Every structure is written in C-alpha cells, then in structure tokens.
Amino acid sequence: MLSAKLKNITPSFTIGISTKVQQLKQQGIDIISLSIGEPDFLTPAAAKEKAIEAICQNKTKYDAAAGLGDLRKAIQNKLFHENNISYDVDEIVVSSGAKHAITNALMAILDPGDEVIIPKPFWVSYPEMVKLVGGTPLLLDTKKENQFKVVPQEIENVLTHRTKMIFITNPSNPTGVVYTKDELEAIASLCLKHGIYILADEIYEKICYTDSFTSIASLSASIKSITITVNGLSKSAAMTGWRIGYTATNKELAKAIASIQGHLVSHPSTISQWASVAALTECQTEMREMVKIYKERRDIAVEALNRIDGLSFIHPQGAFYIFIDISSFKNKIKWNESFSIAFSNQLLEEAQVAVVPGIAFGMDDFIRISYACDTKDLIEGINRIQTFIQNYSR
Structure with a gap:
C-alpha cells in the first residue's frame, strides 16, 4: 500500500x-x-565548542522556522563579503542540510508535471527529488569537449512551456569543473529571457582551485531575482552530520520556503545552528x-x-x-x-x-x-x- x-x-x-x-x-x-x-x-574545534556552549546555556528550545537570527546574519555577511551578493536576513532560510534546502525550494516552486532541466552528469539525488515533489526531470545531455558544462543552445533545445527551473551545480559533482563568469552569464541571460528559475547548488564553492569563483546571483539584480542560491556547511567545514544547509532567494520565495519548513520540520537543530555560527565566523x-x-x-x-x-x-x-x-x-x-x-x-x-x-x-x-x-x-x-x-x- x-x-x-x-x-x-x-x-x-x-x-x-x-x-x-x-x-x-x-x-x-x-x-x-x-x-x-x-x-x-x-569539524573545527570552535564549531564544536560553540555547540557545547549552546547546550550548557540551555539554547535548546524552539526557534524561528527560517533559522536562528545569528546564523542567518552570519550567512548574510558571508554571502556579501565572499560572494558579492547582498541579501536581507529574511531572504535566507536555514535548513537541515543542502538536500533539504533543495527539496524545500522544489516544493515551493513546482506544480505537478512542471519540468526541471538537469544537465548530465548530475548529482545522484536531483532527479529523484524532482520526482518526489511531483515534478518531471528533463535530463539534458552535455558534451565531453565542453567538460560537460551546459551551454545555452542545449537548454534552448529542450525548453517547453512546462519548464520551471534548471539546476546548475558549481563546482560540479561529479566532474569537479567550475563555470566561468562568462559561461554563467550566458546561461543566466537565457533563463531570464524564458522566465526560468536557476537552482544554483554551490555546496562545493569553497573547495575551488581556480583564481576566482562566481556565484550566479552576483551577476546582476535581475539574475539574482530568479536564482535560488543553495549552500551549506557539510563540505566546506566538514560538518556533514550536523545537517546545516541554506537557501538565499527573493523575499516571496524565502517566505514560502520558511512556511513549508515550518510545517514539515519546524527548523534545524538549534545546537547544529550555533555550531554553524562559529564555523562561519571563526573557522576560516x-x-x-x-x-x-x-x-x-x-x-x-x-x-x-x-x-x-x-x-x-x-x-x-x-x-x-x-x-x-x-x-x-x-x-x-x-x-x-x-x-x-x-x-x-x-x-x-x-x-x-x-x-x-x-x-x-x-x-x-x-x-x-x-x-x-x-x-x-x-x-x-x-x-x-x-x-x-x-x-x-x-
């Protein structure tokens, strides 16, 4: 049954x-x-110590569905100083890992049958996440000669009136490639033209060996408005088991994501969130x-x-x-x-x-x-x- x-x-x-x-x-x-x-x-010592301190100070009660104010402020500062993106605190929602952040965003945007473009190769859970919330994954072939980076024409070839979103994973899992600013601008311009959301999975953003990393939402105000920036602490701070991820979006979408999260899980563990405050502010x-x-x-x-x-x-x-x-x-x-x-x-x-x-x-x-x-x-x-x-x- x-x-x-x-x-x-x-x-x-x-x-x-x-x-x-x-x-x-x-x-x-x-x-x-x-x-x-x-x-x-x-996990860095300062993050663990902050978690212990939170337990000892009885910071173990319910808090805001969108996440601790201190943590959202730390994320806001990180995005501004490291990624050149200006978000208000109420545009940031802290979730139980990046997987949860992505799922929240999909639930907030997709209606049954809406399509999500997923360039190949893709991270293993993307298609299943889309299917679980009633969407339809469109698996898009890319070319080895392009390092399997998606290009605008490939997107144009599969667009339909039901296409709502595209996943861009940067740096990529599984290839490890990093998109240049010009490559991202070309993709984002096409998405603006067709009114498609960009889910920018940047969970590996700090593990980057190029001279510079470009967050898609930093390209322009209009591109930022259609971008769902997803990140977290699992990879950058070796905090996989703490389960802290987040989205940064426009206000309307952030409010919707927080509402969904409030009904499903309330909010991530407060102890993990306090540890993440220290990870972002003390563990560079x-x-x-x-x-x-x-x-x-x-x-x-x-x-x-x-x-x-x-x-x-x-x-x-x-x-x-x-x-x-x-x-x-x-x-x-x-x-x-x-x-x-x-x-x-x-x-x-x-x-x-x-x-x-x-x-x-x-x-x-x-x-x-x-x-x-x-x-x-x-x-x-x-x-x-x-x-x-x-x-x-x-």
Missing part, C-alpha cells in the same frame, strides 16, 4: 555502495574506498587548510591517473572528485544492463577498491572517485586500479 510515486524512485547508488563497503570491511577484507563524498577532516583558517590539502591530493591523483593507459578524465578545478572515462574497456568487461556497475563491481571484487559507477550520475561510460580520503589510501587505491586495468589490457 505504498505511494505510487515510489515506483519511479531509484535507490541511492552511493548509499548502497557505502553499505556494501562496510559489510566487506566487517568481514576483514582490506577495502580502499574512493567512493564517499564526505570530508575526512574533523581551518577551511583554507582543508582546501589546500584537497588540492594537493587532486594533483597527486591526477598525476597517478595520467600514467594509466586507457583512462581519461575531466581535470577537476573544484570539489574533491574525478570523473573517469572507462569506455575503452567496454569490450573487455562482461556486462548486461549497466557497464559502469559491472566495472565497479569487478573492481571491488578483484582489486578491493570502491568507486561510484557513472550510471548514478546519468553517464554509464564513467566512474567517479573521491579524494576526500587519506593520501596513502588514495595512492594505494589508484595503484590497485592501475593493476586491475593492466590485467584487462593484456
């Missing part, structure tokens, strides 16, 4: 892989996991150090992968992933419905390395590895991949 909508929902590939890895490790098997999208760093040094180490790991991984014949990949400019083209091995691996799943399963069974199959991101000729792990494990994992590849190249 379950809801009919669940028939069209695909279980999370990443959670399934993590479960399998845990089971194998419990059996004593030496698994190197390059699959998880979670920082291996600890720790955040920069994390990014420095991610970049060092990125360089190590890229150098090692470049030595493996038969593989190619998108050079990552941000986040902590590498999206690897494995299509040259399609005739060397037995597979039925999904090549990337078969490849990933054999890699796990024969080389004890866990990766995410590209089909999870809508691209079956790829796998994704993460370098949010110990450098020694990263090197060992890539060495095992190389040995696995060599065995199938003979």
